[in-house]
Amino acid sequence: MAGVYNPVFYVEIFSLSFIADQNLAFYLLPILQAANILGRLVPSFFADRTGSLNMVVPALGAGCVLSFTWIGVVNEGGVIAWAVFYGTFFGLVQSIAPTCVVALTDKVQLLGTRLVGPAPYILKLGSRQGVKLVTGRLTNSSFVQGICFAIGSLGILVGPPIAGAILNDTGRFLGLQIFTGVLISAALGFALAARVAKVGWGMRKL
Structure with missing residues (x-):
């Protein structure tokens, strides 16, 4: 998380150095997020067949390549x-990455422990994955990510500011x-x- 969010924060600023139309530069983030939809839907279909971790490993490999090829991007x-x-x-x-927690967990009970609360609410605590609040007769539920994302959020908290400090210190995007x-x-x-x-x-399959 400390690495993957950096382009989201800085791709627009990066592009302003060589894109004449500043309006186009500020559309880069919506373009990136539109492609995000494709990345959420299509790989999830294959992950059901190959396993989530088997999808995340090559995806991170592609992320490595994309991060370093970012250095060579010089035009619109x-x-x-x-x-x-x-x-x-x-x-x-x-x-897909959050589902890897489930794939790597041998003991299913570690993913959730049910605590009966006042009707019609049932609180389900997931010690690894998160907290689930189930209402009524288990027909409606909202899932709040837990420990997995609590740790990941620290990366999001520190990664982009460190990247920005590198950019400010060097005046170039290469270090970032x-x-x-x-x-x-x-x-x-x-x-x-x-x-x-x-x-x-x-x-x-994993």
Whole structure:
């Protein structure tokens, strides 16, 4: 999380250095977020068949490549294409990465412990994934992400400000781009290590 959100914060500022039409530069974030929709929908369809972690590992690999290719983007067409590709990756990580917690959990009871509260409310605590408030006869529910996202939120809290400090200190985007690429590379290493520790190198659903 400390790495993947950096382009979301800085892609518009980055593009202002070579895009003559400033209005177009400020549309880059909506373009990235529109591609985010594609990244949320299509990979989720395949993740049901391959497993969530098996989708996240190559996605993080693509994120590494995209982070370092960001260094070579120097024109209007390039930054638009890059925003589309990165937005797709960003959407995939946002939607599928949380389900890896479920895939890696052997004991299902660690994902949720039901505490009976005053009717018609039932509070369901997920010690790893989050907190679920179920109303009525389990027909309506709202899911509030828990410990998994509490930890991830710290990355979002510190990552973009550190990237901004690097940009202010150097006056160039190169350090910010390398910082982003290194963090996503580290995430790839951890995700791959988790997969290998769980099922080995073989082609197994996870």
